[in-house]
Amino acid sequence: MILSHMEQYQSGLDGIFQALADPTRRAVIGRLGRGPASISELAEPFEMALPSFMKHIHVLERSGCIITRKDGRVRTCAIETAALAIVGDWLSAQRALWEGRTDRLEQFLAEATDPKETPR
């Protein structure tokens, strides 16, 4: 199946939002915001079996929110800020819509109260 750019973008956003919809995964992102860490460092604060914790790591990695690298026997994780920037851009686009609406509303009200204004 070949996906269009828009389908790839939408599917990427689905995965990123899905990855962020869990408190453990958000906590991992928060920890990695302070710098790269090994899987065992990341797992330490959570009362969770390692296989369950690894599922969260895989969801984060598949979504592109983190990258992992194996150095010998230690897997190190780092945050991928580009994925969170995509969320930031999406939010900014939504905000631009509401603000555009407010501008148009103000313009509409200004024109409605100006009796010299006639339709063209």
Add this chain to the structure above:
Amino acid sequence: MILSHMEQYQSGLDGIFQALADPTRRAVIGRLGRGPASISELAEPFEMALPSFMKHIHVLERSGCIITRKDGRVRTCAIETAALAIVGDWLSAQRALWEGRTDRLEQFLAEATDPKETPR
């Protein structure tokens, strides 16, 4: 079950991110960014049975991303910008962590290259 403020906040974020992890629901948010709309107006662009579309509306409503109101026989939906502001705040907090890390790194490097600096 009584949830702490932090648990309520985390569970609220789970619901908001979950609500945003779907292209139909994001498109509804985008449409409502231009102003309130009825369910039938919102459903019109999607090739989807009404019960399936209503599931998306309920997910958005439960998460707090939209509010709905029944006027006679018409249900009108409006965006709740506060929910998206919570996502924006979370993203800003993450960004502050990375930026803090960069600042600390610069400070560390500056101290390391200053031979007059001694440990206290």
